[in-house]
Amino acid sequence: MKISIIKIGGNVIDFPEKLDEFLSLFAKFPGHKILVHGGGIMASRFGESLGVMPEMVDGRRITDQETLDVVTMVYAGLINKNIVAKLQALKVNAIGMCGADGNIIRSIKRPVKGIDYGFVGDIQEVNTKLIDHLLSGDLLPVVNAITHDAKGQLLNTNADSIASALATSLAKEHQVNLYFCFNKSGVLIDEKNENSIIPLINEDIYAELRRENVIHSGMIPKLDNAFEALEKGVNHVWIGKAENLYLAAKGKLSGTTIERSRYDLY
Ligand SMILES: Nc1ncnc2c1ncn2[C@@H]1O[C@H](COP(=O)(O)OP(=O)(O)O)[C@@H](O)[C@H]1O
Numbered sequence: 484m485k486i487s488i489i490k491i492g493g494n495v496i497d498f499p500e501k502l503d504e505f506l507s508l509f510a511k512f513p514g515h516k517i518l519v520h521g522g523g524i525m526a527s528r529f530g531e532s533l534g535v536m537p538e539m540v541d542g543r544r545i546t547d548q549e550t551l552d553v554v555t556m557v558y559a560g561l562i563n564k565n566i567v568a569k570l571q572a573l574k575v576n577a578i579g580m581c582g583a584d585g586n587i588i589r590s591i592k593r594p595v596k597g598i599d600y601g602f603v604g605d606i607q608e609v610n611t612k613l614i615d616h617l618l619s620g621d622l623l624p625v626v627n628a629i630t631h632d633a634k635g636q637l638l639n640t641n642a643d644s645i646a647s648a649l650a651t652s653l654a655k656e657h658q659v660n661l662y663f664c665f666n667k668s669g670v671l672i673d674e675k676n677e678n679s680i681i682p683l684i685n686e687d688i689y690a691e692l693r694r695e696n697v698i699h700s701g702m703i704p705k706l707d708n709a710f711e712a713l714e715k716g717v718n719h720v721w722i723g724k725a726e727n728l729y730l731a732a733k734g735k736l737s738g739t740t741i742e743r744s745r746y747d748l749y
Pocket residue numbers: 491492493494495521523542664665666667669670671672674697698699700701702703705
């Protein structure tokens with residue numbers, strides 16, 4: 484099968500018109516597909532309103548018990564169910580899932596190495612059999628950032644990591660493309676200049692741009708996950724603006740394409 488994994492960022496989800504525009508594009512996107520979402524901005528806002536202050540380290544959330552409750556309600560509840568309802572209205576038979584549903588993503592609580600991230604899960608296993616089954620039955624999984632450890636504990640996992648893990652697991656048997664859609668035109672040299680897109684990025688360029696702090700915060704997990712996906716057999720990885728998803732799918736120039744480092748070619 485040819486499968487597209489499409490991840491939508493919190494900055495798009497947070498604006499109802501932008502989300503609607505994206506979902507109508509997504510609904511028309513050809514072939515088998517999976518939608519992955521987080522909603523970090525909304526979780527921070529809801530948390531703050533409840534007195535649970537957000538704390539991020541390199542784009543990843545420190546997740547204590549109260550934070551876990553908030554992110555579960557926001558990602559696996561509010562956002563996931565709204566997206567599913569909107570897709571149903573577009574005649575797409577979407578099914579909302581967190582990692583515990585159908586044991587689709589099992590993770591393990593991140594061990595403390597310098598930083599204690601709390602209830603953050605590192606992905607261990609993806610139930611590709613169930614995903615194959617759903618896709619073959621024309622169901623469209625909408626997967627959020629909550630995973631589980633199969634011992635009853637929910638865990639918070641970066642949504643970019645979810646997208647990458649789904650892509651790499653499915654790439655063992657299928658041809659998989661991975662699209663990270665967010666609110667900027669791609670990886671930018673100057674974050675404030677939408678025209679400063681870096682069209683192609685490899686690990687050498689990435690290392691240099693991180694040293695210079697051109698790439699920081701949420702872009703770090705996105706790129707770490709993008710390189711990992713390519714290394715593990717994903718066909719094509721793209722980062723760009725949600726409304727340019729179609730251009731990317733048609734191979735037209737837009738956004739940033741992630742390239743395997745030259746050493747991998749030999
Ligand atoms: N070089 C860069 N180009 C574009 N965005 C960058 C760059 N470095 C850091 N960022 C930040 O990364 C953010 C995207 O990460 P994140 O907020 O996790 O994305 P998402 O919208 O997918 O949730 C951007 O909004 C931007 O603030």
